Amino acid sequence: MSDSDGKKTLGLRGGARPGNVKQSFSHGRTKSVVVETKRKRVVVPKPGAGRGGSSSAPVGDPSRRPAGITDVEMARRLKAVQLAKAREAEDIAKRAAEEKEREESRARRRAEMEQKEREQREAEERAKAKIEEAERKKREAEVAAERAAPAPVAEKPAGAAPRTANFGKPAPAATPRKSDRERDQRQNRGKGQADSRRSGKLTLGQATGGAGNRHRSMASMKRKQERARQKAMGTVEREKVFREVQLPEAILVSELAIRMAERVGDVVKSLMNMGLMVTQNQTIDADTAELIIEEFGHKMVRVSDSDVEDVINEIDDKDEDLKPRPPVVTIMGHVDHGKTSILDAIRDARVVAGEAGGITQHIGAYQVQTKEGAVLSFLDTPGHAAFTSMRSRGADVTDIVILVVAADDAVMPQTIEAINHAQAANVPMIVAINKIDKPAANPTKVRTDLLQHSVIVEEMSGEVQDVEVSATTGQGLDQLLEAIALQAEILELKANPDRAAQGAVIEAQLDVGRGPVATVLVQNGTLRQGDIFVVGEQYGKVRALINDKGERIKEAGPSVPVEVLGLNGTPEAGDVLNVTETEAQAREIAEYRAQAAKDKRAAAGAATTLEQLMAKAKDDENVSELPILVKADVQGSAEAIVQAMAKIGNDEVRVRVLHSGVGAITETDIGLAEASGAPVFGFNVRANTSARNTANQKGVEIRYYSVIYDLVDDVKAAASGLLSNEIRENFIGYANIKEVFKVTGIGKVAGCLVTEGVARRSAGVRLLRDNVVIHEGTLKTLKRFKDEVPEVQSGQECGMAFENYDDIRPDDVIEIFEREEVTRTLK
Numbered sequence: 001m002s003d004s005d006g007k008k009t010l011g012l013r014g015g016a017r018p019g020n021v022k023q024s025f026s027h028g029r030t031k032s033v034v035v036e037t038k039r040k041r042v043v044v045p046k047p048g049a050g051r052g053g054s055s056s057a058p059v060g061d062p063s064r065r066p067a068g069i070t071d072v073e074m075a076r077r078l079k080a081v082q083l084a085k086a087r088e089a090e091d092i093a094k095r096a097a098e099e100k101e102r103e104e105s106r107a108r109r110r111a112e113m114e115q116k117e118r119e120q121r122e123a124e125e126r127a128k129a130k131i132e133e134a135e136r137k138k139r140e141a142e143v144a145a146e147r148a149a150p151a152p153v154a155e156k157p158a159g160a161a162p163r164t165a166n167f168g169k170p171a172p173a174a175t176p177r178k179s180d181r182e183r184d185q186r187q188n189r190g191k192g193q194a195d196s197r198r199s200g201k202l203t204l205g206q207a208t209g210g211a212g213n214r215h216r217s218m219a220s221m222k223r224k225q226e227r228a229r230q231k232a233m234g235t236v237e238r239e240k241v242f243r244e245v246q247l248p249e250a251i252l253v254s255e256l257a258i259r260m261a262e263r264v265g266d267v268v269k270s271l272m273n274m275g276l277m278v279t280q281n282q283t284i285d286a287d288t289a290e291l292i293i294e295e296f297g298h299k300m301v302r303v304s305d306s307d308v309e310d311v312i313n314e315i316d317d318k319d320e321d322l323k324p325r326p327p328v329v330t331i332m333g334h335v336d337h338g339k340t341s342i343l344d345a346i347r348d349a350r351v352v353a354g355e356a357g358g359i360t361q362h363i364g365a366y367q368v369q370t371k372e373g374a375v376l377s378f379l380d381t382p383g384h385a386a387f388t389s390m391r392s393r394g395a396d397v398t399d400i401v402i403l404v405v406a407a408d409d410a411v412m413p414q415t416i417e418a419i420n421h422a423q424a425a426n427v428p429m430i431v432a433i434n435k436i437d438k439p440a441a442n443p444t445k446v447r448t449d450l451l452q453h454s455v456i457v458e459e460m461s462g463e464v465q466d467v468e469v470s471a472t473t474g475q476g477l478d479q480l481l482e483a484i485a486l487q488a489e490i491l492e493l494k495a496n497p498d499r500a501a502q503g504a505v506i507e508a509q510l511d512v513g514r515g516p517v518a519t520v521l522v523q524n525g526t527l528r529q530g531d532i533f534v535v536g537e538q539y540g541k542v543r544a545l546i547n548d549k550g551e552r553i554k555e556a557g558p559s560v561p562v563e564v565l566g567l568n569g570t571p572e573a574g575d576v577l578n579v580t581e582t583e584a585q586a587r588e589i590a591e592y593r594a595q596a597a598k599d600k601r602a603a604a605g606a607a608t609t610l611e612q613l614m615a616k617a618k619d620d621e622n623v624s625e626l627p628i629l630v631k632a633d634v635q636g637s638a639e640a641i642v643q644a645m646a647k648i649g650n651d652e653v654r655v656r657v658l659h660s661g662v663g664a665i666t667e668t669d670i671g672l673a674e675a676s677g678a679p680v681f682g683f684n685v686r687a688n689t690s691a692r693n694t695a696n697q698k699g700v701e702i703r704y705y706s707v708i709y710d711l712v713d714d715v716k717a718a719a720s721g722l723l724s725n726e727i728r729e730n731f732i733g734y735a736n737i738k739e740v741f742k743v744t745g746i747g748k749v750a751g752c753l754v755t756e757g758v759a760r761r762s763a764g765v766r767l768l769r770d771n772v773v774i775h776e777g778t779l780k781t782l783k784r785f786k787d788e789v790p791e792v793q794s795g796q797e798c799g800m801a802f803e804n805y806d807d808i809r810p811d812d813v814i815e816i817f818e819r820e821e822v823t824r825t826l827k
């Protein structure tokens with residue numbers, strides 16, 4: 001701008017922009033400094049100059065070139081620019097080529113990995129197929145196996161074909177999975193730099209040797225996933241495996257879970273879903289367990305008894321080993337028709353005289369020989385209950401039933417029961433028409449009576465043998481024995497005496513001097529002294545064998561009843577005796593059975609459904625129970641009494657036997673009876689002194705009996721006392737309401753006509769509207785012509801008002817009834 005002047009401050013020339021800067025120093029001193037800034041010259045190329053310059057612009061044109069640049073410099077610069085552009089294009093092409101190569105190598109790797117996966121899968125499939133093939137080979141015939149063997153080989157080329165194609169062509173759309181991935185990658189590339197950078201990193205990793213690592217890591221990842229998948233699938237398959245679950249009579253919930261290989265929690269849960277509130281430590285019965293096993297998709301194999309029982313499993317006897325055996329005969333019939341008398345007459349021994357009330361109480365078994373030499377075994381039972389209870393324990397000992405019917409009587413309830421039992425057991429019958437000596441005897445009536453119960457005797461052209469006998473005179477007894485022998489012949493009863501014995505307990509008791517004694521009827525084999533045996537939950541070694549005549553014998557063959565000594569405890573009637581090889585076996589089986597019985601009892605208590613629990617709770621509110629204690633001389637009697645007690649009662653009253661046992665009444669019995677407020681019934685047994693004293697002190701009633709029927713009658717009477725009286729309603733009349741009046745002081749009064757019976761002031765009334773009871777109560781007033789009357793007869797008009805009830809309308813009907821209390825008894 002201005003030229004330099006001597007007085008002026010030295011400054012820049014032209015284009016300079018002056019400015020002052022004030023500097024501050026210490027002690028308030030300042031100094032102003034002039035600062036000049038010079039603007040930088042900016043060269044802006046004119047439009048079109050660049051393009052022309054790059055190719056055909058005249059190099060020496062000073063107007064198109066920046067100031068101060070020579071032609072040579074300009075040419076050099078342009079050349080440098082061209083070179084840079086060419087290099088840039090080259091770089092782009094190179095990068096594109098590299099990218100393509102990388103892409104191809106990635107595709108190749110992917111193809112390889114997939115190939116490997118496929119190979120792995122195929123190898124697994126082949127292995128699986130091999131296993132299946134091996135299994136099939138085992139099962140199938142040789143030819144089928146050979147035919148089946150090339151199957152995997154044939155599959156191989158088919159599986160290999162796409163593999164070869166993949167190798168030749170790195171990235172074909174071989175599988176839909178692969179094409180998906182490629183599409184994804186293309187999309188990713190299009191999406192932006194971030195994705196392509198990521199793919200670039202992959203390549204770098206590969207280039208720096210990380211490729212192997214990456215490859216491995218991806219593969220290992222895939223293997224991991226595959227393992228997880230297979231594991232998951234494997235678990236599912238395992239659940240589907242049908243396990244054979246061995247199921248005993250009762251099983252612990254936890255044990256069931258273990259046997260099914262399921263989680264205990266799941267088992268408990270499904271039990272709860274079934275309405276069973278049980279824990280894993282509780283026992284459930286086989287039926288419930290079966291449902292659970294089915295629910296979990298397993299197969300149940302019932303084991304009725306444990307493997308320990310296998311040692312006594314039935315061996316089928318060969319025909320040549322079987323020899324004829326005597327028939328086992330049971331005499332059945334109505335009370336006092338002469339069962340014991342017939343048996344007595346046959347044995348030529350007096351049994352009746354020794355028995356209280358002439359009623360057979362003990363179960364015994366005896367053998368007799370007919371004149372022809374045929375041996376028959378007789379079983380004397382105290383009624384049909386024992387016969388049934390023996391059958392229910394699996395002791396079907398009876399071959400022939402003698403049905404005793406008194407000729408002077410008729411077919412009685414117990415006769416019918418006996419017929420039913422014999423028919424249910426599929427045991428042939430012989431009818432013995434007894435007391436034929438009596439003048440009132442009418443055997444034809446007996447025969448015709450029997451017809452009604454589908455027993456057609458020979459005399460009536462049927463197949464059932466009938467014999468007229470008299471136990472008193474002995475008439476017809478030989479014919480009866482002949483008939484039995486004949487029936488036995490028809491039945492062709494056989495057994496193998498040369499094998500380990502098997503028998504059924506007829507009676508068992510604890511003998512003071514001899515210990516537990518069981519009367520056993522040998523059914524098969526021969527029982528010998530010294531034999532080791534298991535009987536029910538007891539076991540032992542035969543110390544002595546005593547026959548029905550009280551003689552000691554060394555052995556007892558088929559159909560021979562014998563008393564066995566040497567038991568460790570008292571078995572129950574109906575228990576089966578089996579001879580074992582060793583004492584260990586016998587003990588093991590006995591212990592197993594005892595445990596099984598205990599488990600079963602526990603299961604019966606535990607496996608109660610909610611509904612059952614509620615029903616039981618509800619029942620208990622309404623049902624009165626008569627608790628009793630029973631002590632008897634022998635097991636059979638105790639059992640018969642318990643069974644008779646079970647039959648007494650109805651929906652409201654029942655007898656509950658708290659305890660039943662064999663032997664004298666003890667202090668323990670009295671204690672139990674006192675706790676439950678129960679009387680003690682002694683059957684052919686007495687209370688010992690201390691028990692008697694305690695009973696006196698505590699006020700426990702002891703009753704002694706020697707006849708079962710007396711006991712039953714007494715209990716029935718006692719149980720009847722528990723029955724609440726029945727309230728019976730009798731309708732005495734009906735009245736129709738004609739009009740309704742309002743009377744001050746009384747309220748609404750119905751003007752009625754008694755249409756039926758009588759209206760009584762003291763009776764109960766019901767108000768019916770359209771045949772629906774809308775009120776039940778009593779009458780406040782019954783008037784006839786303004787007079788209060790006790791009753792009004794049918795056809796007469798009267799006024800009635802209800803006690804505490806006013807809603808009465810014309811056309812309503814009044815039902816009049818009386819209630820009476822009726823004392824009930826048990827049948």
Ligand SMILES: Nc1nc2c(ncn2[C@@H]2O[C@H](COP(=O)(O)OP(=O)(O)OP(=O)(O)O)[C@@H](O)[C@H]2O)c(=O)[nH]1
Pocket residue numbers: 333334335336337338339340341342352358359360361434435436437438469470471472473
């Ligand atoms: N006249 C006559 N009386 C007989 C005959 N058989 C039995 N009795 C009598 O009938 C009564 C009953 O006989 P039991 O042998 O005790 O009758 P049961 O069927 O065994 O009776 P329970 O043991 O109570 O079931 C006795 O008094 C016998 O004397 C017979 O053939 N003729």
